[in-house]
Amino acid sequence: MGRFAALLPELLLSIGGTILMMVAAFTGRRGSGLVSWLAVALLLAATALLVGPPSHAGPVFDGLVSEDLFASFGRAIIYPASAVAIIAAHGWFERGTEHASEYAVLILFAAVGMGVMVSASSLVSLYVGLELQSLASYVLASYRRTDERSAEAGLKYFVLGALASGILLYGISLLYGFTGTMSFTGLAAAFGRGAPSLGLLFGLVFVLAGLAFKASAVPFHMWTPDVYEGAPTPVTMFFGSAPKAAAVLLATRLCVEGLAPATDAWRQIVIFAALASIFLGAIAAYGQTNIKRLLAYSSINNVGFALIGLAAGGARGASSVLFYMAVYVVMTIGAFLCVLWMRDEEGRPIETIASLSGLAQTRPAFAWAFSAFMWSLAGIPPFFGFWPKLLVFRAAIASGYVSLAVAGILGTVIGAYYYMKIIKVMFMDEPAQPFARTRQPVQGALILVAAVVISPLGYLLINSLNAIANRAAGSLF
Amino acid sequence: MSGLPLLSILIAIPLVAGVICLFLSASGARWTALVATLLDFALSLYLWAQYNPDGAQWQFVEKAGLGGGVSWALGIDGIALLLIVLTAFLMPICIGASWRAIDKRVPEYMAYFLLMQALIMGSFAAQDLFLFYIFFEGGLIPMYFIIGIWGGAERIKASYKFFLYTLAGSVLMLIAMLYMAGTAGTTSIPALMAYDFPKTAQTFLFLAFLASFAVKLPMWPVHTWLPDAHVQAPTAGSVILAGVLLKLGGYGFIRFSLPMFPDGSAQFVPLIFVLSGIAVVYTSLVALVQRDMKKLVAYSSVAHMAFVTFGLFAMNRQGIEGAMLVMLGHGLVSGALFLCVGVVYDRLHTREIERYGGLSDNMPGYALLFMVFTMASVGLPGLSNFPGEFLSSIGTYHASTWAAIVATTGIILGAAYMLWLYWRICFGTSRHADAAAMPDLDLREWWLLAPIALAVIWMGIYPESFIRPMRNDVGRLLVRMERVAPAGDSAPTAGKGTAH
Numbered sequence: 001m002g003r004f005a006a007l008l009p010e011l012l013l014s015i016g017g018t019i020l021m022m023v024a025a026f027t028g029r030r031g032s033g034l035v036s037w038l039a040v041a042l043l044l045a046a047t048a049l050l051v052g053p054p055s056h057a058g059p060v061f062d063g064l065v066s067e068d069l070f071a072s073f074g075r076a077i078i079y080p081a082s083a084v085a086i087i088a089a090h091g092w093f094e095r096g097t098e099h100a101s102e103y104a105v106l107i108l109f110a111a112v113g114m115g116v117m118v119s120a121s122s123l124v125s126l127y128v129g130l131e132l133q134s135l136a137s138y139v140l141a142s143y144r145r146t147d148e149r150s151a152e153a154g155l156k157y158f159v160l161g162a163l164a165s166g167i168l169l170y171g172i173s174l175l176y177g178f179t180g181t182m183s184f185t186g187l188a189a190a191f192g193r194g195a196p197s198l199g200l201l202f203g204l205v206f207v208l209a210g211l212a213f214k215a216s217a218v219p220f221h222m223w224t225p226d227v228y229e230g231a232p233t234p235v236t237m238f239f240g241s242a243p244k245a246a247a248v249l250l251a252t253r254l255c256v257e258g259l260a261p262a263t264d265a266w267r268q269i270v271i272f273a274a275l276a277s278i279f280l281g282a283i284a285a286y287g288q289t290n291i292k293r294l295l296a297y298s299s300i301n302n303v304g305f306a307l308i309g310l311a312a313g314g315a316r317g318a319s320s321v322l323f324y325m326a327v328y329v330v331m332t333i334g335a336f337l338c339v340l341w342m343r344d345e346e347g348r349p350i351e352t353i354a355s356l357s358g359l360a361q362t363r364p365a366f367a368w369a370f371s372a373f374m375w376s377l378a379g380i381p382p383f384f385g386f387w388p389k390l391l392v393f394r395a396a397i398a399s400g401y402v403s404l405a406v407a408g409i410l411g412t413v414i415g416a417y418y419y420m421k422i423i424k425v426m427f428m429d430e431p432a433q434p435f436a437r438t439r440q441p442v443q444g445a446l447i448l449v450a451a452v453v454i455s456p457l458g459y460l461l462i463n464s465l466n467a468i469a470n471r472a473a474g475s476l477f
Numbered sequence: 478m479s480g481l482p483l484l485s486i487l488i489a490i491p492l493v494a495g496v497i498c499l500f501l502s503a504s505g506a507r508w509t510a511l512v513a514t515l516l517d518f519a520l521s522l523y524l525w526a527q528y529n530p531d532g533a534q535w536q537f538v539e540k541a542g543l544g545g546g547v548s549w550a551l552g553i554d555g556i557a558l559l560l561i562v563l564t565a566f567l568m569p570i571c572i573g574a575s576w577r578a579i580d581k582r583v584p585e586y587m588a589y590f591l592l593m594q595a596l597i598m599g600s601f602a603a604q605d606l607f608l609f610y611i612f613f614e615g616g617l618i619p620m621y622f623i624i625g626i627w628g629g630a631e632r633i634k635a636s637y638k639f640f641l642y643t644l645a646g647s648v649l650m651l652i653a654m655l656y657m658a659g660t661a662g663t664t665s666i667p668a669l670m671a672y673d674f675p676k677t678a679q680t681f682l683f684l685a686f687l688a689s690f691a692v693k694l695p696m697w698p699v700h701t702w703l704p705d706a707h708v709q710a711p712t713a714g715s716v717i718l719a720g721v722l723l724k725l726g727g728y729g730f731i732r733f734s735l736p737m738f739p740d741g742s743a744q745f746v747p748l749i750f751v752l753s754g755i756a757v758v759y760t761s762l763v764a765l766v767q768r769d770m771k772k773l774v775a776y777s778s779v780a781h782m783a784f785v786t787f788g789l790f791a792m793n794r795q796g797i798e799g800a801m802l803v804m805l806g807h808g809l810v811s812g813a814l815f816l817c818v819g820v821v822y823d824r825l826h827t828r829e830i831e832r833y834g835g836l837s838d839n840m841p842g843y844a845l846l847f848m849v850f851t852m853a854s855v856g857l858p859g860l861s862n863f864p865g866e867f868l869s870s871i872g873t874y875h876a877s878t879w880a881a882i883v884a885t886t887g888i889i890l891g892a893a894y895m896l897w898l899y900w901r902i903c904f905g906t907s908r909h910a911d912a913a914a915m916p917d918l919d920l921r922e923w924w925l926l927a928p929i930a931l932a933v934i935w936m937g938i939y940p941e942s943f944i945r946p947m948r949n950d951v952g953r954l955l956v957r958m959e960r961v962a963p964a965g966d967s968a969p970t971a972g973k974g975t976a977h
Contacts, residue, residue, distance in 0.1 A: 004824075189482060361584070375618065380597075380618065380644075381610065381611040381614045382614075382615040386611070390607070390655070391654055392650070394546075394655045394659065396657045397652065397656050397659055405652050406649070406652055409648040409649070413641060413644050413645045413648055416641065417641065420621070420637065423602065424636075427622060427624050427625065427626060428632070428636075430627045459543055459547070462544045462547065463542075463543060463544025
């Protein structure tokens with residue numbers, strides 16, 4: 001029974017999710033509100049289960065999953081972020097032909113998959129977790145199936161995602177074929193036995209490529225802008241937050257636990273992906289006119305910074321990745337909640353950057369909150385988004401990668417430009433047609449909470465967040 | 478000393494007032510901002526009175542750990558004290574200058590101004606490396622808004638240029654700071670000021686900090702953001718930009734570059750002298766041909782700031798004290814000159830020098846005050862800029878005769894463009910009826926300019942009140958740099974490296 005206690009959050013979510021699916025099937029549209037709120041309650045309950053030390057620290061189920069603080073930290077990001085994705089969609093789908101209840105259930109299953117991802121310590125559980133999350137995501141992307149763009153996004157995501165899964169599987173089969181083991185510790189032992197063979201290196205590259213796709217790191221980012229733009233906005237918010245954190249954390253665990261002896265091999269890949277993501281994300285965002293597309297490039301850009309922490313290596317690097325993803329998820333959710341707020345007079349969502357014109361005068365509170373998220377994503381102090389960037393650069397410098405840090409930080413200057421463009425539109429342009437005043441008290445409260453966290457007040461959190469991230473990262477070593 | 482965290486209060490007053498302003502009407506915000514800045518000024522005067530020039534190096538120290546290697550550590554020495562007083566003195570004047578000139582989105586404007594004051598005060602008072610960086614960088618945000626929202630026709634471009642130039646300079650400094658924190662194992666600025674970094678590392682660290690402070694000061698050839706920012710910014714924005722924000726660059730050299738990397742600094746003295754020499758001559762010549770009053774004053778700022786770098790990198794007592802005095806004097810005078818431009822701009826809505834002339838006839842009070850500031854800018858003995866420029870030139874002369882010759886050329890050129898500007902605006906016959914019909918200064922404008930004029934005269938007649946607080950700090954700095962100070966091509970003199 002002890003083994004199952006370790007997986008309690010996942011068990012709770014999968015059983016609860018199955019029951020809710022039944023409820024949704026029988027109540028239809030009437031039950032969507034109930035199902036959504038129950039799903040949120042399940043996710044919050046699963047988060048509450050994480051409090052305190054893991055009941056069964058270390059590998060369980062013959063090394064399939066590892067129940068440690070790192071896994072708990074990852075779930076503590078993923079579950080609340082998934083809950084917010086359900087809350088944010090409240091009132092979004094009801095007007096269409098879709099049922100909001102299935103949306104909530106899909107998010108629940110994706111959350112289960114992500115929970116497995118961050119605790120996976122074997123290639124099998126890695127793949128299963130990833131696929132569970134991905135399959136739910138494909139459906140979510142095309143959730144508004146009557147909308148051409150949403151259907152296109154879903155199809156695109158599915159085709160490319162299947163390709164990435166294929167690459168990942170091929171890599172896994174190579175790794176398994178050359179080492180005879182699926183577990184991360186076994187891989188580490190195999191890589192530790194002298195210089196890795198060509199086959200092992202190929203396997204490593206393919207696995208990392210598959211993970212880079214899920215994390216939307218360059219050069220496997222092509223799907224991101226299209227899918228982010230086409231998917232319904234609550235889904236985009238979800239994609240930008242929890243799955244991204246899960247993929248980055250999964251890559252961190254794999255690299256640190258399973259591929260540590262081959263650090264020299266994967267580090268150059270990660271460094272390339274980091275710098276390419278930072279610069280491509282920053283430069284490609286210039287010409288965007290759609291706010292969701294722009295935020296897609298912003299997410300590519302931000303993943304690059306997290307990867308710098310991974311490339312730095314060591315407990316300090318891993319800790320900076322955790323810190324980065326925690327703050328990144330808050331910033332992204334805040335920014336997308338603001339995008340969700342943008343409705344025209346008839347309540348239709350609007351997505352162009354130009355429609356933000358002059359909001360500082362017509363909707364000052366909104367403009368201040370949104371600009372806070374933009375400054376924070378750009379990493380400009382005194383906003384809290386500056387601190388995780390500083391941490392990853394510090395980790396890189398401590399490991400002797402000064403030029404990596406210099407290149408990364410020059411990327412922030414380029415990136416600052418397009419974040420400032422949004423702020424410029426809101427604060428310096430003449431007011432355009434203002435948004436409709438919508439009553440969304442819950443979303444408003446969530447924006448407020450996120451804005452407070454990333455405001456300079458966030459620095460008060462450094463101490464506790466740092467301690468948790470350090471301990472979580474330490475559990476990998 | 479009282480137990481109150483005075484420096485935190487100094488930062489908190491404008492911060493809180495700024496937030497309150499957002500919820501007030503236009504006139505409510507104006508009065509709130511004025512009261513808050515005056516309170517802060519009073520507090521800074523109290524700090525000055527309480528500061529013991531012969532006491533510990535760091536006074537009013539407070540410290541609270543935030544964890545993760547950053548702490549809320551504040552404390553000031555004489556150098557920071559003087560710059561804080563300068564800032565607090567100019568702020569109410571800026572609010573007053575915006576009283577009528579700013580008529581749209583007033584609460585927001587006042588909020589940005591107060592926010593900026595808090596961040597500037599924080600930069601001068603910070604004793605933690607990263608805390609300093611957060612304040613230093615954060616100051617860009619309100620200025621970006623002030624230029625971008627209330628600026629002139631080209632305001633968007635100017636605000637971007639200002640922001641990105643400064644940001645690009647500063648990020649390299651951040652990397653250097655991270656390296657320093659990792660190597661020295663501390664982020665405390667006082668501890669780092671006594672830490673000896675390896676010589677090779679000092680070279681790179683110095684260059685990284687130079688990138689930041691050279692843009693901020695600004696030095697030739699990275700000064701090009703300054704004329705744009707000044708011309709587009711509203712009057713009060715220009716005052717605070719020239720009066721205080723540029724001083725952050727000079728302050729950075731004194732606080733970081735010189736004491737932390739003495740070897741690195743010594744290595745680059747020739748480079749700094751060459752850049753400063755070019756700045757003095759080139760920007761003075763550029764100022765001579767300007768048709769826009771604000772641009773002329775902006776270029777003169779670059780030229781004056783070159784005296785700061787000359788003095789600082791002469792690395793002797795006269796040079797460094799002179800550089801500090803130039804910073805204080807220029808803070809007052811350039812602020813006042815921008816206000817003078819603002820006064821006539823508010824009346825005629827043009828900055829073209831050609832459109833004015835003969836103002837001494839219809840605006841005698843204005844002509845009088847403008848004359849005081851012009852003369853101060855030229856470096857007339859008895860006014861604020863003379864002691865600084867004189868000392869800085871002597872210091873430079875000790876370090877390098879040639880540098881001193883070039884520097885003094887700048888004084889001559891400075892006299893040329895300022896006097897010519899004054900002549901074209903205030904003397905001659907008035908060529909335009911509308912310029913001749915402008916009324917003289919009103920009471921509000923007297924209140925803005927007269928205090929500065931008094932300070933300018935005070936500084937010229939009795940500079941000792943400003944040298945006294947920083948004398949020991951300069952002494953400590955000189956002890957730190959004793960082994961690397963350039964021997965100079967003329968006889969070194971007394972006053973070198975003696976701490977009281």
